[in-house]
Amino acid sequence: MLKFLLLVAVLIFLFWQISDLKIEKALFSALLNSLRSNLVYFLGAVAFLFLNYFFEVFKWFLLANHLEAKNFRESTIDVLKGLRIGLLTPLMIGDFLGRSLSFKKENKTAAMGSNLFNSICQTYSTLFFGFLSILLWWLISDNKLKDLLFIPVLIFGISTVLGLFFVFKFRISWSFLWKLNFFKPYINSSKTILGFDNKFRMTILLLSLARTMVFNIQFLLFYISFGIQLPFLIIFIGVNLTLLIKTIGGGLNVFGDLTIREFVSINFFRMYQVDIKIILVVTFVVWFINIFLPVLIGFFIKPKI
Numbered sequence: 001m002l003k004f005l006l007l008v009a010v011l012i013f014l015f016w017q018i019s020d021l022k023i024e025k026a027l028f029s030a031l032l033n034s035l036r037s038n039l040v041y042f043l044g045a046v047a048f049l050f051l052n053y054f055f056e057v058f059k060w061f062l063l064a065n066h067l068e069a070k071n072f073r074e075s076t077i078d079v080l081k082g083l084r085i086g087l088l089t090p091l092m093i094g095d096f097l098g099r100s101l102s103f104k105k106e107n108k109t110a111a112m113g114s115n116l117f118n119s120i121c122q123t124y125s126t127l128f129f130g131f132l133s134i135l136l137w138w139l140i141s142d143n144k145l146k147d148l149l150f151i152p153v154l155i156f157g158i159s160t161v162l163g164l165f166f167v168f169k170f171r172i173s174w175s176f177l178w179k180l181n182f183f184k185p186y187i188n189s190s191k192t193i194l195g196f197d198n199k200f201r202m203t204i205l206l207l208s209l210a211r212t213m214v215f216n217i218q219f220l221l222f223y224i225s226f227g228i229q230l231p232f233l234i235i236f237i238g239v240n241l242t243l244l245i246k247t248i249g250g251g252l253n254v255f256g257d258l259t260i261r262e263f264v265s266i267n268f269f270r271m272y273q274v275d276i277k278i279i280l281v282v283t284f285v286v287w288f289i290n291i292f293l294p295v296l297i298g299f300f301i302k303p304k305i
Helices: 002-018 025-037 039-064 072-085 090-100 105-140 143-169 175-179 198-225 232-249 254-272 276-300
Strands: none
Touching: 025 039, 039 072, 039 105, 039 198, 039 276, 072 090, 072 276, 090 105, 105 143, 105 198, 105 232, 143 198, 198 232, 198 276, 232 254, 254 276
């Protein structure tokens, strides 16, 4: 309920900020001209989409094979199925359900637990890069902004240290569900606890960090291709701040994700004299290619029967 109210508030503020904007034909002409001049950067950003989802599928391939033997294609279908079902469902519920559908009945709950660990690692990666971005922002800011950022730097610094401990100590047990007759058929008692060793946990975490690095490279290439000329450090801070707030705010679904991205991007980059209208368009393009396009692909890729 709190996340829903937050999303509504963000949506209202975003609408208020952009309600008077007029995105004219001349803007699109200028953006298209920039794309033609920087086509290599744009195509490079699109190409990184495949590396982005390779890391995600590879993580799921490793996690899934702790429960059942799956090949890379089957793992890819699981991920796309989760994206497809999660299109409109809130709080990643569709992603958890979608990825578990292909598992045997007794392994479905454990599969959702594995996906929860995957989500925790990706969230930690976002937290880590978000902390770096806030720390760097604090270091390069004037005294007034430094004072405002000191508490967030402290909070996220502590959270980053504690989060690493949580990743390596996280366990989950579904034993309490044995008390509910409905869940008993879905639970295999030998797989109710995520007993991953630290080496395996580190592997999933490193793949999550690699995926976040790919996000950063993609954003940089997209921004360059649309003619946004800012120092790399500012883009790095803005991108990871956007990802951090989006993760903390928790967009209710794919469309909620877009709303928060637009709101944070506009309010950060306008401080560095970037045209709000350009940020609005570019953020939408990045969201469409990185998030919505894989969802569309998921509708056309069906598992073999």
